[in-house]
Amino acid sequence: xxxxxxxxxxxxxxxxxxxxxxxxxxxxxxxxxxxxxxxxxxxxxxxxxxxxxxxxxxxxxxxxxxxxxxxxxxxxxxxxxxxxxxxxxxxxxxxxxxxxxxxxxxxxxxxxxxxxxxxxxxxxxxxxxxxxxxxxxxxxxxxxxxxxxxxxxxxxxxxxxxxxxxxxxxxxxxxxxxxxxxxxxxxxxxxxxxxxxxxxxxxxxxxxxxxxxxxxxxxxxxxxxxxxxxxxxxxxxxxxxxxxxxxxxxxxxxxxxxxxxxxxx
Amino acid sequence: xxxxxxxxxxxxxxxxxxxxxxxxxxxxxxxxxxxxxxxxxxxxxxxxxxxxxxxxxxxxxxxxxxxxxxxxxxxxxxxxxxxxxxxxxxxxxxxxxxxxxxxxxxxxxxxxxxxxxxxxxxxxxxxxxxxxxxxxxxxxxxxxxxxxxxxxxxxxxxxxxxxxxxxxxxxxxxxxxxxxxxxxxxxxxxxxxxxxxxxxxxxxxxxxxxxxxxxxxxxxxxx
Numbered sequence: 001x002x003x004x005x006x007x008x009x010x011x012x013x014x015x016x017x018x019x020x021x022x023x024x025x026x027x028x029x030x031x032x033x034x035x036x037x038x039x040x041x042x043x044x045x046x047x048x049x050x051x052x053x054x055x056x057x058x059x060x061x062x063x064x065x066x067x068x069x070x071x072x073x074x075x076x077x078x079x080x081x082x083x084x085x086x087x088x089x090x091x092x093x094x095x096x097x098x099x100x101x102x103x104x105x106x107x108x109x110x111x112x113x114x115x116x117x118x119x120x121x122x123x124x125x126x127x128x129x130x131x132x133x134x135x136x137x138x139x140x141x142x143x144x145x146x147x148x149x150x151x152x153x154x155x156x157x158x159x160x161x162x163x164x165x166x167x168x169x170x171x172x173x174x175x176x177x178x179x180x181x182x183x184x185x186x187x188x189x190x191x192x193x194x195x196x197x198x199x200x201x202x203x204x205x206x207x208x209x210x211x212x213x214x215x216x217x218x219x220x221x222x223x224x225x226x227x228x229x230x231x232x233x234x235x236x237x238x239x240x241x242x243x244x245x246x247x248x249x250x251x252x253x254x255x256x257x258x259x260x261x262x263x264x265x
Numbered sequence: 266x267x268x269x270x271x272x273x274x275x276x277x278x279x280x281x282x283x284x285x286x287x288x289x290x291x292x293x294x295x296x297x298x299x300x301x302x303x304x305x306x307x308x309x310x311x312x313x314x315x316x317x318x319x320x321x322x323x324x325x326x327x328x329x330x331x332x333x334x335x336x337x338x339x340x341x342x343x344x345x346x347x348x349x350x351x352x353x354x355x356x357x358x359x360x361x362x363x364x365x366x367x368x369x370x371x372x373x374x375x376x377x378x379x380x381x382x383x384x385x386x387x388x389x390x391x392x393x394x395x396x397x398x399x400x401x402x403x404x405x406x407x408x409x410x411x412x413x414x415x416x417x418x419x420x421x422x423x424x425x426x427x428x429x430x431x432x433x434x435x436x437x438x439x440x441x442x443x444x445x446x447x448x449x450x451x452x453x454x455x456x457x458x459x460x461x462x463x464x465x466x467x468x469x470x471x472x473x474x475x476x477x478x479x480x481x482x483x484x485x486x487x488x
Contacts, residue, residue, distance in 0.1 A: 179368060212276055216276050224375065239448070
């Protein structure tokens with residue numbers, strides 16, 4: 001049985017969202033490929049389709065991609081109704097065609113949310129997430145010599161929780177999966193990553209307040225605790241982070257000094 | 266400081282805090298209301314006496330005002346967030362995922378279960394609180410015979426069906442709402458999360474079954 005996959009090719013039918021630009025309307029267009037290798041990634045399969053389209057003098061499908069190793073968060077698209085496709089904990093670039101069956105029809109759409117306008121085909125503008133990050137997702141670091149790494153004791157379990165939150169690659173799949181277009185999983189991962197660590201304490205209240213306010217300004221929806229975001233997240237960020245953000249925000253509201261300053265700014 | 270608090274409370278998370286707190290107040294109220302209703306199994310005198318004791322206490326006006334305030338807050342923040350969420354997610358996808366990544370029926374239908382419950386609440390007050398006033402005397406005290414009105418209402422199959430439908434929706438609303446309010450208020454820990462979910466599930470069933478015991482008893486046993 002071994003080696004069977006190498007010689008096998010698949011026929012894949014695609015329905016891909018084509019949209020000329022930001023202001024144009026779009027629609028699903030049918031394509032089919034006869035010689036898809038099961039070992040291709042989903043993006044490589046689109047590359048092959050694009051070669052074909054270019055050969056026929058047609059406009060290739062625009063899609064965002066960069067590292068193709070599952071860590072940059074660029075390859076945002078919705079495959080059969082799910083951001084990054086049907087495989088859990090996997091980005092589109094790491095999704096392989098062996099996940100599908102010969103003869104499958106696959107529907108490919110851009111991420112949909114008010115805050116993520118479609119620029120062209122599958123490419124969306126997700127800079128709203130950058131602006132949230134810029135509003136408070138940082139720590140102040142004194143310049144000079146690097147401090148001794150062991151000078152600040154951090155428990156292994158806390159370090160692990162912070163690392164799990166820091167695994168967020170800002171791809172926006174949580175927003176795409178959410179029925180409300182809410183970015184709370186993203187924001188909560190960024191808030192948690194710092195709130196858990198000693199280095200994040202200085203801006204703790206200011207960070208959660210400003211990031212949440214920026215999130216509201218950017219036309220993201222509110223959380224209704226459905227959990228679709230965490231189910232779709234390629235980095236498996238947990239909804240416990242949202243509860244932590246809610247806790248942080250409440251503490252800043254009731255006891256915050258930095259946050260009071262932020263209001264007066 | 267007050268301006269600061271307002272800025273916090275008007276944000277999406279702040280409005281969710283208001284939803285959670287007002288929801289929990291009503292969650293506690295429906296449980297006590299349900300337990301009071303179960304006194305019907307103890308007979309007409311005790312049932313009427315309980316009702317008399319409740320409405321003759323002057324604090325009832327404070328409690329009623331509080332309940333009206335909280336349900337108003339719950340409904341207005343709920344509707345404002347729903348309107349926002351409809352704007353922030355103008356369309357879903359061409360395909361609904363095959364796997365179980367979707368949200369639960371209860372969580373998706375909160376706006377509808379909530380709206381129908383609110384309509385039910387108003388009609389419910391018209392039927393009972395402001396309904397036909399029968400008189401009775403228990404231990405020499407003249408009081409309202411609410412027992413008689415309850416028996417009358419639940420003798421009608423149409424009313425029992427409508428009441429059952431509404432109470433199932435109340436249960437559905439609580440199923441997502443109770444556990445969800447813990448998450449909203451930041452009460453979450455891997456150790457307790459399954460217990461919180463189980464608590465919400467049990468609470469919604471106990472409340473719905475408790476309320477429904479009355480019409481079923483009146484209709485099928487007494488009728």
